[in-house]
Amino acid sequence: MVTSASSADEHLHNIQAVRRKVEHELKLNISVAELSPLHQQRLLYIPRMPPLLRGAFRVVFGDRTSAAYDVEEIEKRFPKLFGQPVVKIVPNSGGPVTIGKKLRIGVVLSGGPAPGGHNVISGLFDHLHERNKDSELIGFVNGPSGIIDCNYNILTSQSIDPFRNQGGFHLLGSGRTKIETEEQFAMAREAAKKCELDGLVFVGGDDTNTNAMLLAEDFKAYNIDTKVIGVPKTIDGDLRNTYIE
Structure with a gap:
């Protein structure tokens, strides 16, 4: 019997789904039923991972960025x-997949709920622990006020798994x-230092990413090592540029 690539992928997906179900029953101490x-x-759905992120990769810096308008004011x-x-x-052929350094990354959800927020968190968690099992993901509670x-809470597989997808x-x-x-701003700096954050990820819309920019600017001005990253989450279509659809 000849099996097509698509049917083989579907079979593998079903096997992984059953495995995920069993894992959830063991980890959560509840019956999936x-x-x-x-x-x-x-819960049984397994998001597809871009091939680039499955193995070793490296960062390449490109051209200097600018603004679409109000350049002088924004600068x-x-x-x-x-x-x-x-x-x-970009791929890093032959490079290590693991990261030797233990990382402590903070994450915060902000603004109105939109699809995908929980999977940003679970994706961060999975990636951190695949690279270094001792890394920690710190979830700040109730938005930027957290x-x-x-x-905050230290996030674990037990706390994250029920919210996947x-x-x-x-x-x-x-x-x-x-x-x-x-x-x-001073309190945010103290929180970053207290938690020893290597990075802080904001998940939200235009207001949230403005918060992220202001905080990143402040951290740089005060030599705080925490890298601030904004993940666009919006149902309004108000975060568009060359790199965001």
Whole structure:
């Protein structure tokens, strides 16, 4: 019998789905049968990983960036960030897949819930632990106020797994606090230092990514080593550029 590539992929996907179901029953100490049919089906789904991210890769810096308009005003407001190069991820043939250094990465959900928020968290968690099993993912609770108040949880597979592929922002909660005052920035700096964050990931829309930019500018001005990253999450289509559809 000749098996097509598509049917073979489907068979492998089904095997992985059954394995995921068993893993969930063991890790969560609950029966998957107790969950709703929709919850069960979402848990069994395994997102496809871009081939580039499955193995070793490296970062390549490209051309200097600019703004689409109000260039002088934006450069004046963000003197530390403006003009940073485009960053590309490319395969690193023969390079190590693991990262020797233990990383501590913070993540925060902000603004209105949108699909994919929980899978950003689970993807971060999986990648960190595949590269170094001792790395930690720190979830700040109830939006940016969790950073200001240093209110967080150390995320584990037990806490993350029930939310894989699920909608909403229930794992961490969300909020719309804007980091604006000098006191708030100072408290955020202290939280980054206290948690020894190598990176801080904001998941949200235009307001959230503005928060991320302001905080990144502040961190650079005060020589805080934490790298700030914004992940676009919006149902409004208001975060568009050459690299975001």
